[in-house]
Amino acid sequence: MLKILIVDDEPDICELIHKLIDWEELELTSLGSSQNGIDAMEIILRQKPDIVITDIQMPGMTGLEMIEKASQQKLQTKFIVVSGYREFEYAQQAIRFGVEDYLLKPISKTDLNLVLKRLLQENGAVLERRASENAMRNELRQKTVILRGNELRQTLTDYSRAFHNELFSFKPGVFLVVCVHVSYRDKTEINRGTIRNVLENIALRVQALFKDDVFDMEYVVTDCNAYILTNYSEECHTSYRERCSSLQSLLGDVSIQYQNLLITFAIGSPYDTPKDIWKAFESAEDANVLRIYTGSSKLIEHRKLRAALPDTPECKFSAEDSQALIRYIETLQKDAALALIRSVYGTFRTMESYCLGNLFRVTRTMILRIRQEVVNMGLRENLSPAEEKESGIPSENMVHKRLANCDTVDEQADFLCEYVSSEIDYCMGLQMKKVGEPIRIAQEYVRAHIDRQISLEEVSEQAFVSAGYLSTLFKERTGKNFSDYVIEMRIEEAKRLLRQPALSMSDIAERIGYADARHFSKVFQKMVGVKPTAYRKFYV
Numbered sequence: 394m395l396k397i398l399i400v401d402d403e404p405d406i407c408e409l410i411h412k413l414i415d416w417e418e419l420e421l422t423s424l425g426s427s428q429n430g431i432d433a434m435e436i437i438l439r440q441k442p443d444i445v446i447t448d449i450q451m452p453g454m455t456g457l458e459m460i461e462k463a464s465q466q467k468l469q470t471k472f473i474v475v476s477g478y479r480e481f482e483y484a485q486q487a488i489r490f491g492v493e494d495y496l497l498k499p500i501s502k503t504d505l506n507l508v509l510k511r512l513l514q515e516n517g518a519v520l521e522r523r524a525s526e527n528a529m530r531n532e533l534r535q536k537t538v539i540l541r542g543n544e545l546r547q548t549l550t551d552y553s554r555a556f557h558n559e560l561f562s563f564k565p566g567v568f569l570v571v572c573v574h575v576s577y578r579d580k581t582e583i584n585r586g587t588i589r590n591v592l593e594n595i596a597l598r599v600q601a602l603f604k605d606d607v608f609d610m611e612y613v614v615t616d617c618n619a620y621i622l623t624n625y626s627e628e629c630h631t632s633y634r635e636r637c638s639s640l641q642s643l644l645g646d647v648s649i650q651y652q653n654l655l656i657t658f659a660i661g662s663p664y665d666t667p668k669d670i671w672k673a674f675e676s677a678e679d680a681n682v683l684r685i686y687t688g689s690s691k692l693i694e695h696r697k698l699r700a701a702l703p704d705t706p707e708c709k710f711s712a713e714d715s716q717a718l719i720r721y722i723e724t725l726q727k728d729a730a731l732a733l734i735r736s737v738y739g740t741f742r743t744m745e746s747y748c749l750g751n752l753f754r755v756t757r758t759m760i761l762r763i764r765q766e767v768v769n770m771g772l773r774e775n776l777s778p779a780e781e782k783e784s785g786i787p788s789e790n791m792v793h794k795r796l797a798n799c800d801t802v803d804e805q806a807d808f809l810c811e812y813v814s815s816e817i818d819y820c821m822g823l824q825m826k827k828v829g830e831p832i833r834i835a836q837e838y839v840r841a842h843i844d845r846q847i848s849l850e851e852v853s854e855q856a857f858v859s860a861g862y863l864s865t866l867f868k869e870r871t872g873k874n875f876s877d878y879v880i881e882m883r884i885e886e887a888k889r890l891l892r893q894p895a896l897s898m899s900d901i902a903e904r905i906g907y908a909d910a911r912h913f914s915k916v917f918q919k920m921v922g923v924k925p926t927a928y929r930k931f932y933v
Contacts (some may be wrong), residue, residue, distance in 0.1 A: 395513065399446050400427045424442050429453040438468075441470065563624050600612065620678075702746060708748045734806055778835070834852075877881045
């Protein structure tokens with residue numbers, strides 16, 4: 394509801410104006426009245442009425458002086474002047490001060506309420522316009538935040554692209570990137586939502602540390618990392634070393650707060666021009682991945698590592714080791730493959746090289762190569778997401794997440810071994826299934842044709858393998874010769890049929906592929922230890 398103040402040096406006039414206003418119909422509320430300009434000005438400054446209905450000539454301060462002062466204070470109050478003076482100069486002066494209307498005494502109730510109604514409508518339109526403008530500003534602010542975040546994210550994925558400065562309020566000075574890395578102490582636990590929330594919280598706390606002495610600052614969260622870009626003056630009262638000290642204190646606080654997590658702060662080298670922002674990001678990421686050398690849960694400074702560590706030797710699988718690993722996987726030699734991985738990563742563990750940070754890329758590249766090689770070698774086909782989940786083989790997305798959660802050389806070795814094991818185990822299962830398929834077909838064919846003579850050649854044709862291969866495979870998988878298996882199946886079926894009194898020995902012999910009942914009886918006695926007739930007496 395809009396608030397109204399009535400100002401006139403005559404109390405009766407104030408009361409009259411109050412009675413003329415349709416308070417309920419217009420949904421207005423009264424702030425009372427005042428009989429002089431000085432008191433009225435105090436009320437206006439303190440309670441900020443929406444509308445003031447005022448006389449011109451008053452003691453202490455005239456109505457026009459009061460309106461002028463309110464105008465100088467840039468108040469949103471609307472003024473309606475009510476006066477018995479008809480001189481044009483008063484009207485001109487009132488209009489110059491932004492008076493909404495000028496009413497002459499005696500006041501008409503209709504005229505007064507029409508003016509108030511118009512002001513109400515205008516106020517509604519103003520409020521609606523302001524709401525629309527605020528909504529547009531909020532939308533623009535949100536879109537700007539998204540665009541700024543996307544700009545940082547794209548810089549991370551492509552250091553060669555030009556940085557779009559127009560989204561930021563950069564000024565000449567220093568450009569510094571802080572990378573916050575968070576991983577689980579228990580490497581089997583991965584919850585991206587939890588880590589993202591922690592990163593958001595820490596990034597905001599880093600921003601709060603430096604908010605008073607930066608030109609601009611923005612952060613972006615990706616996987617296990619948050620990157621905070623800051624731009625500040627070289628003459629800033631907070632030096633680089635003081636910033637490092639503040640970050641060290643914050644690291645101690647958050648490490649206590651999140652004790653189940655490993656939190657690392659990596660500080661990139663400072664650069665002095667916007668065109669080098671990509672270098673600031675690259676140096677922060679280089680420091681971040683070198684936690685596998687320095688250890689995690691620390692403050693890592695890129696420029697210190699860059700000065701202390703040589704570039705060589707390069708961290709990579711040799712061509713011989715790569716070929717040997719693929720060969721072991723192709724021949725499903727899991728123990729040999731895992732031993733090779735442990736040996737190679739054992740060498741990486743002893744390296745003191747700036748290039749050791751590339752091990753994340755080396756491990757990921759090796760895993761992606763293995764994924765493709767097992768398909769190319771025909772060990773398995775490409776799997777759908779559902780099949781991949783059921784197979785136990787980590788998806789490409791999971792590979793990325795698991796590697797991001799690694800903090801040491803040994804953890805990367807463990808994950809590569811785990812991945813190779815899952816591939817070999819799955820491929821071995823497929824091989825076993827393929828080897829067992831001819832046996833399954835043969836067994837089903839024997840059961841379906843137990844009432845007649847069956848040859849190994851006949852069954853091998855059904856299983857799409859040679860008779861010799863089927864004979865060897867049958868012996869390896871079942872421990873029996875094919876002919877012995879057929880006899881066993883016939884005797885098992887004979888036992889079932891002997892429990893049916895209505896069937897004669899000749900009927901049973903015929904149903905299991907024997908033309909002669911006496912031959913059947915001899916075979917049965919040899920296999921079971923008693924004649925068929927004795928077996929029947931025992932069970933029937």
